[in-house]
Amino acid sequence: MTTPAQGLHPHVLTALGLAITAGEYPPGSVLRTDELSQRFDVSRTVVREVVRVLESMHLVESRRRVGVIVLPTASWNVYDPQVIRWRLAGADRPRQLRSLTVLRSAVEPVAAGLAAAHATPEQCRELTEQALGMVATSRGRQLEAYLVHDIAFHRVVLNASGNEMFARLGDVVAEVLTGRTHHQVMFEDPDPAAVTLHVQVAEAVRERDAVRAEELTRQIAVGALKELDVLAP
Amino acid sequence: MTTPAQGLHPHVLTALGLAITAGEYPPGSVLRTDELSQRFDVSRTVVREVVRVLESMHLVESRRRVGVIVLPTASWNVYDPQVIRWRLAGADRPRQLRSLTVLRSAVEPVAAGLAAAHATPEQCRELTEQALGMVATSRGRQLEAYLVHDIAFHRVVLNASGNEMFARLGDVVAEVLTGRTHHQVMFEDPDPAAVTLHVQVAEAVRERDAVRAEELTRQIAVGALKELDVLAP
DNA sequence: GTGACATAAAAGTCATACTTTTTGTTCCCG
DNA sequence: CGGGAACAAAAAGTATGACTTTTATGTCAC
Structure with missing residues (x-):
């Protein structure tokens, strides 16, 4: 090959x-x-x-x-996107997805909190738009379309945090979400609770409620970790 | 040059x-x-x-x-240790230190919580030892010796988390701590409150109290961020 | 056995010649 | 005058051969 x-x-x-x-x-x-x-x-x-x-x-x-x-x-430089991609293509992809998801669970809540403080109006708009897009595509087997909005949503949050290190994790999150959708059994539509949480995060950021944005994102992260436990215990 | x-x-x-x-x-x-x-x-x-x-x-x-x-x-690949070192050596070192410290504040608490769950007895011992070393060198202008223990302490926590991505941040933390000690005005001995917190984290990990380890580490992080605000507002 | 020394293996460096891609220009035709 | 196609040059990409430097290893004397 x-x-x-x-x-x-x-x-x-x-x-x-x-x-x-x-x-x-x-x-x-x-x-x-x-x-x-x-x-x-x-x-x-x-x-x-x-x-x-x-x-x-x-x-x-x-x-x-x-x-x-x-x-x-x-x-190894495990933060090198190239290395991440290579490893995700290989055999220990599950282990890799897990450690990346744990990283997400640490970073994204903090990033969301910062985003609530720093997001520009344009970013708030974009965030709301993506959240609504997720709602719209959350039912009826539109997993691919949902994934696009999901990735965009998280990318906006990371960028809006104003922290360079967080912003650069956008690609990593994209890889993880893509991996989850494509690799795992996705017969069902996304968890409605998760979708709601995303909408609420957008809301919290718009209202400059940092504490709430952080807490809600933490719930999303917990959900993602639980999901992993179910599929690869 | x-x-x-x-x-x-x-x-x-x-x-x-x-x-x-x-x-x-x-x-x-x-x-x-x-x-x-x-x-x-x-x-x-x-x-x-x-x-x-x-x-x-x-x-x-x-x-x-x-x-x-x-x-x-x-x-840029801002997670590449090489790139980090280059940037820390340059002019926007303050900005760089800040964004790295924010990253630490997100990651280390979660890592400490995981460490409480996963640390081996050997790692617990090492952690306690380093915390005691910090106490011993926290007074009387022994900043260099203190730094060594500080770096070792955080490295053990990150390693003990069992998460590869966290573990690889040990070098980053080392750079940040070194930068703080060497670059900033360090006429005074380290903050006694911070030293105490480190001892308590070691304690919490030893006792497998994940929630407490996480919370205490979060307090350390908050302290580090405050310190930055004082020196580079 | 130990230490000095010789040997060779492999990476490191250099110079040069050639290929390929891309861009800017020119020139012809509408 | 404008547009497009052919052309030329510039810079990276590739290949090759010769030479240098480092260093692991084996050898030999003690």
């Missing part, structure tokens, strides 16, 4: 990144650039660039006279 | 990384590899590897027939 890509560098990078994050090479494994260049049928130049990138993600370490050593999971 | 480094690649990487994160090149600026290779007196090979790494951090984007374009802050 060769990964499709426009250039050689992206091709080799994703191939190696996927293989390593999938645990195909256990920590301590040694790769050599010449061997890789042969295997992928590219020049050493390309391989070296790829290795440098993997090194910056702390997936591997390059040592003279030894080769390219695969590092243990503990040292 | 050439940055010291063992290899050529790290040298050029840190030089460029620092320059870009410092805003020396405004977003949209265009660099050319030939020019860079001349400026740093290294081969194009080295420059290309560096550019690829910067590209993976979303600091720049390389386009054919155009050059290497500096991207706006919004697209």
